[in-house]
Amino acid sequence: MTRAAERREALRITAAARGLDAVLVTNLLNVRYLTGFTGSNGALLVRTDGRDLFGTDGRYTTQAGVQVPDVELLVDRATVSALAAAAVRGRTGRLGYESHDLTVDGLAALEKVLADAAAGGAVPELASVRRAVEAQRAIKDEDEIESLRRACAVADTALAELAAEGALRPGRTELEVGRELDARMLALGAEAPSFETIVAAGANSAIPHHRPDSTVLRDGDFLKLDFGATVDGYHSDMTRTVVLGDAADWQREIYELVAASQAAGRAALAVGADVVEVDATARRVIAEAGHGEHFTHGLGHGVGLEIHEAPGIGQLGAGTLASGMAVTVEPGVYLPGRGGVRIEDTLIVTDDEPELLTLTSKELLVL
Amino acid sequence: MTRAAERREALRITAAARGLDAVLVTNLLNVRYLTGFTGSNGALLVRTDGRDLFGTDGRYTTQAGVQVPDVELLVDRATVSALAAAAVRGRTGRLGYESHDLTVDGLAALEKVLADAAAGGAVPELASVRRAVEAQRAIKDEDEIESLRRACAVADTALAELAAEGALRPGRTELEVGRELDARMLALGAEAPSFETIVAAGANSAIPHHRPDSTVLRDGDFLKLDFGATVDGYHSDMTRTVVLGDAADWQREIYELVAASQAAGRAALAVGADVVEVDATARRVIAEAGHGEHFTHGLGHGVGLEIHEAPGIGQLGAGTLASGMAVTVEPGVYLPGRGGVRIEDTLIVTDDEPELLTLTSKELLVL
Numbered sequence: 001m002t003r004a005a006e007r008r009e010a011l012r013i014t015a016a017a018r019g020l021d022a023v024l025v026t027n028l029l030n031v032r033y034l035t036g037f038t039g040s041n042g043a044l045l046v047r048t049d050g051r052d053l054f055g056t057d058g059r060y061t062t063q064a065g066v067q068v069p070d071v072e073l074l075v076d077r078a079t080v081s082a083l084a085a086a087a088v089r090g091r092t093g094r095l096g097y098e099s100h101d102l103t104v105d106g107l108a109a110l111e112k113v114l115a116d117a118a119a120g121g122a123v124p125e126l127a128s129v130r131r132a133v134e135a136q137r138a139i140k141d142e143d144e145i146e147s148l149r150r151a152c153a154v155a156d157t158a159l160a161e162l163a164a165e166g167a168l169r170p171g172r173t174e175l176e177v178g179r180e181l182d183a184r185m186l187a188l189g190a191e192a193p194s195f196e197t198i199v200a201a202g203a204n205s206a207i208p209h210h211r212p213d214s215t216v217l218r219d220g221d222f223l224k225l226d227f228g229a230t231v232d233g234y235h236s237d238m239t240r241t242v243v244l245g246d247a248a249d250w251q252r253e254i255y256e257l258v259a260a261s262q263a264a265g266r267a268a269l270a271v272g273a274d275v276v277e278v279d280a281t282a283r284r285v286i287a288e289a290g291h292g293e294h295f296t297h298g299l300g301h302g303v304g305l306e307i308h309e310a311p312g313i314g315q316l317g318a319g320t321l322a323s324g325m326a327v328t329v330e331p332g333v334y335l336p337g338r339g340g341v342r343i344e345d346t347l348i349v350t351d352d353e354p355e356l357l358t359l360t361s362k363e364l365l366v367l
Numbered sequence: 368m369t370r371a372a373e374r375r376e377a378l379r380i381t382a383a384a385r386g387l388d389a390v391l392v393t394n395l396l397n398v399r400y401l402t403g404f405t406g407s408n409g410a411l412l413v414r415t416d417g418r419d420l421f422g423t424d425g426r427y428t429t430q431a432g433v434q435v436p437d438v439e440l441l442v443d444r445a446t447v448s449a450l451a452a453a454a455v456r457g458r459t460g461r462l463g464y465e466s467h468d469l470t471v472d473g474l475a476a477l478e479k480v481l482a483d484a485a486a487g488g489a490v491p492e493l494a495s496v497r498r499a500v501e502a503q504r505a506i507k508d509e510d511e512i513e514s515l516r517r518a519c520a521v522a523d524t525a526l527a528e529l530a531a532e533g534a535l536r537p538g539r540t541e542l543e544v545g546r547e548l549d550a551r552m553l554a555l556g557a558e559a560p561s562f563e564t565i566v567a568a569g570a571n572s573a574i575p576h577h578r579p580d581s582t583v584l585r586d587g588d589f590l591k592l593d594f595g596a597t598v599d600g601y602h603s604d605m606t607r608t609v610v611l612g613d614a615a616d617w618q619r620e621i622y623e624l625v626a627a628s629q630a631a632g633r634a635a636l637a638v639g640a641d642v643v644e645v646d647a648t649a650r651r652v653i654a655e656a657g658h659g660e661h662f663t664h665g666l667g668h669g670v671g672l673e674i675h676e677a678p679g680i681g682q683l684g685a686g687t688l689a690s691g692m693a694v695t696v697e698p699g700v701y702l703p704g705r706g707g708v709r710i711e712d713t714l715i716v717t718d719d720e721p722e723l724l725t726l727t728s729k730e731l732l733v734l
Contacts, residue, residue: 038578058663059576077683099471104495107471128471183550192559209426211405296425316444 003143004036005070007136011046014132015096022047022087023096023129026080026106029305030098030133032233035068044071045083053086055079080106081113088117092124099128131310138302138310139324144234145348145355148303148326151190151236152346152357154229158184159240159360168367170219170244174199174212177225185229194228194235195307205241206340208297208332219245222339223367228307228346235307237328238358239344242365251341254291254333255364258341261285262362265299265329269347269354275317282331283315291333294340300328303346325349326357370510371403372437374503378413381499382463389414389454390463390496393447393473396672397465397500399600402435411438412450420453422446447473448480455484459491466495498677505669505677506691511601512715512722515670515693518557518603519713519724521596525551526607526727535734537586537611541566541579544592552596561595561602562674572608573707575664575699586612589706590734595674595713602674604695605725606711609732618708621658621700622731625708628652629729632666632696636714636721642684649698650682658700661707667695670713692716693724 001009011034015023025031025044031054034044039060045053054071056064056079064073076082087095097110107126114123140148158181162168167180178199185193200210201217205224217223226239241258243251265282279299286295298314303326311319313327321327330344345358368376378401382390392398392411398421401411406427412420421438423431423446431440443449454462464477474493481490507515525548529535534547545566552560567577568584572591584590593606608625610618632649646666653662665681670693678686680694688694697711712725 039576062574063576063578099475102471104466104469104471104474108466179553183553186546186550186553191563196558207429209406209430211430 002036002070003141004034004068006141008034008046008052010136011133012048012050015046015129016048018096018127018129020048020094020096020127020129021092022090023132024080024083024087024110025098025133027098027101027133030101030137033133033137033305035071037064037067038233039063041079043079043083045087047090047092051090053083055083080110084110084113085117087124088114091122093122094127095124096127096129096132098133100131134310137304139322140304140326140348141324144304145324145326147232147234148236148346148348149357151194151229151231151234152238152359154185154188154190154231155227155236155238156358156360157188158229159225163365163367168217168223168242168244170217170221172217174201174204174215174217177217178212181225181227185227188229190229190231191233192230194230194237198224198226200224203337203339206334206336206338208334208340208342217244220248222251222341224340224342226342226344233305235303235305236346236357237303237307237344238346238360239330239342240360240362240365241341241343242367244367247364247366251339252364254335255341257286257289257291258331258333258343259362259364261331262329262343262345265331266345266347266354266356269321269327269329269349271321271323271349271351273321275311275313275319275321276315278321279314279317282329286331286333294333294335295331296334297332300330300344302327321349323349323351369403369437370508371401371435373508374401375413375419377503378500379415379417382413382496383415385463385494385496387415387461387463387494387496388459388491389457390499391447391450391454391477392465392500394465394468394500397468397504400500400504400672402438404431404434405600406430408446410446410450412454414457414459418457420450422450447477451477451480452484454491455481458489460489461494462491463494463496463499465500467498501677504671506689507671507693507715508691511671512691512693514599514601515603515713515715516724518561518596518598518601519605519726521552521555521557521598522594522603522605523725523727524555525596526592530732530734535584535590535609535611537584537588539584541568541571541582541584544584545579548592548594552594555596557596557598558600559597561597561604565591565593567591570704570706573701573703573705575701575707575709584611587615589618589708591707591709593709593711600672602670602672603713603724604670604674604711605713605727606697606709607727607732608708608710609734611734614731614733618706619731621702622708624653624656624658625698625700625710626729628698629696629710629712632698633712633714633721633723636688636694636696636716638688638690638716638718640688642678642680642686642688643682645688646681646684649696653698653700661700661702662698663701664699667697669694688716690716690718
């Protein structure tokens with residue numbers, strides 16, 4: 001059984017437990033997760049009786065044959081409608097759908113197709129499955145973890161190469177550094193950067209999500225780099241903050257503080273740990289040093305086919321950690337107008353110690 | 368008045384004409400279009416009385432101040448809910464929303480917030496505005512056209528440089544060429560490639576949407592490159608097909624055929640032209656040469672903040688062209704197992720001749 005087939009099997013069990021005869025999966029990342037299909041148009045009908053159907057349009061007939069060899073293929077320009085009609089033909093009683101993904105217009109169109117296809121006969125009853133597939137996706141299998149390892153390695157290597165070549169030096173602009181980091185990740189095999197790379201120098205490093213601009217790197221600056229690589233569709237996410245030239249005392253002080261908080265956060269990643277408590281463990285370190293108000297965001301988040309996915313690790317999070325979750329730990333201290341530090345790794349929660357996927361050193365790097 | 372303010376003014380007129388007191392814009396690209404905001408979380412309340420509200424979360428307070436200086440700012444983690452509550456406080460009678468964007472869960476949450484905020488008072492009546500903002504976006508203003516010109520120039524230059532450096536030669540792989548093209552566009556100032564760059568060599572060129580893989584470029588191959596650059600959020604889109612080494616007669620034949628079809632399609636881009644007829648004009652050239660069945664997709668599509676947007680130019684399209692529309696013209700002939708040709712430009716429809724933004728030659732390039 002392929003990984004994708006195993007994942008469909010798990011969804012089938014969820015569907016049966018909820019009294020559904022089938023689930024119409026429209027979220028494209030969920031479709032990818034459940035089939036391996038990477039095209040831009042596809043939907044999946046998972047049936048409790050095992051007769052699944054994958055729908056896409058004519059552009060992807062060949063690709064679907066290669067990527068989804070183990071699911072019956074339905075080629076139609078109106079993918080979702082065609083699968084809905086097939087569900088009616090298959091006498092589906094209760095049909096699950098993704099209410100967090102389907103738009104209001106999409107639901108109206110689906111209801112119309114079901115009624116038309118039923119032609120006076122029984123119309124399937126629609127019931128939301130909520131984020132059932134996302135809940136599955138929060139726990140990574142070995143294939144996914146391997147993709148994340150490779151994505152993290154690409155980002156690690158890109159940064160190491162740029163640092164070794166002296167690309168991170170005073171006189172260059174944030175934009176130049178960001179573009180080189182992106183280009184290097186692509187050259188190392190990334191499909192794309194995980195998100196718009198953040199390069200923030202000097203006072204800009206105090207802005208958590210600064211967009212790189214023409215700001216010139218200067219001697220004595222903090223340089224904060226938040227970036228990642230996508231491999232097999234899986235996103236890595238890392239942040240390192242370095243100092244250009246000699247580090248001032250205040251820079252060493254907040255760097256060591258953030259590093260200590262980050263270590264505490266990583267150590268708190270255990271199976272069964274409450275995500276609010278994991279955040280609190282790392283946050284306490286910063287708050288006790290009097291910088292609580294300068295740590296303005298959550299501690300971390302899940303990563304996978306999306307750069308932000310379940311679980312959220314923060315004060316407003318909910319739930320506990322489970323083995324196989326891929327998460328970031330990324331505390332920061334930001335002093336407005338002066339500079340800020342964030343240190344972020346991607347890790348896998350395990351029954352033992354968490355597996356650290358971001359391997360770049362967290363010693364303060366003075367370039 | 369800024370461009371963004373002009374665009375909000377146009378939407379205000381549409382809203383008033385439809386009897387709406389306000390429109391809640393949730394589609395992030397529509398929000399960007401109407402405000403200039405480029406962050407990942409934002410929504411906009413456009414009110415017919417002119418008191419607009421822009422909502423985003425605390426990460427973007429500074430950015431919103433810079434990018435959206437002319438709209439009152441509301442900072443709240445739950446952006447849409449906060450704007451909805453503000454609409455209730457402003458005694459909105461009929462509230463427009465984007466039913467093609469809002470999910471089923473999103474609508475349910477919106478209805479709850481409206482009822483809660485009304486606290487027993489009058490609850491605004493919801494009415495879909497459909498794709499009102501997208502309809503505005505189909506007609507580009509001069510700022511948008513200038514961004515598209517720059518996006519097209521980046522793609523043109525990247526290809527010219529790679530060709531001049533001999534990067535498109537036998538022995539290299541599709542993936543290598545694709546990554547170099549992407550990296551070059553970034554180095555030339557693109558924010559990102561417009562989409563996953565297509566590099567298709569030899570028989571792969573007969574697959575309209577081939578994903579680049581480790582296929583090695585060989586002497587005598589067609590090499591099809593479909594790619595674009597994003598600048599200011601605007602997407603360029605171009606395809607060129609070259610021959611590596613000497614071109615065989617069959618290759619020259621289908622190349623000239625596609626070029627003639629493409630020229631006919633470009634010549635048909637006139638204000639008031641029916642999009643189905645524009646497609647038919649180009650398609651006829653290919654069909655009359657006996658290759659109708661080998662041209663398996665539509666002739667073109669609008670481009671802008673999205674790589675595919677209105678208008679669609681194809682057999683299933685609807686509507687007529689208007690001055691200021693940005694469209695692609697991209698016929699192709701694909702001979703399965705042998706090879707295919709596609710030639711694609713991005714152009715602006717004008718009252719006069721269309722303005723050609725893709726400036727790379729369409730002569731058959733033999734490298």
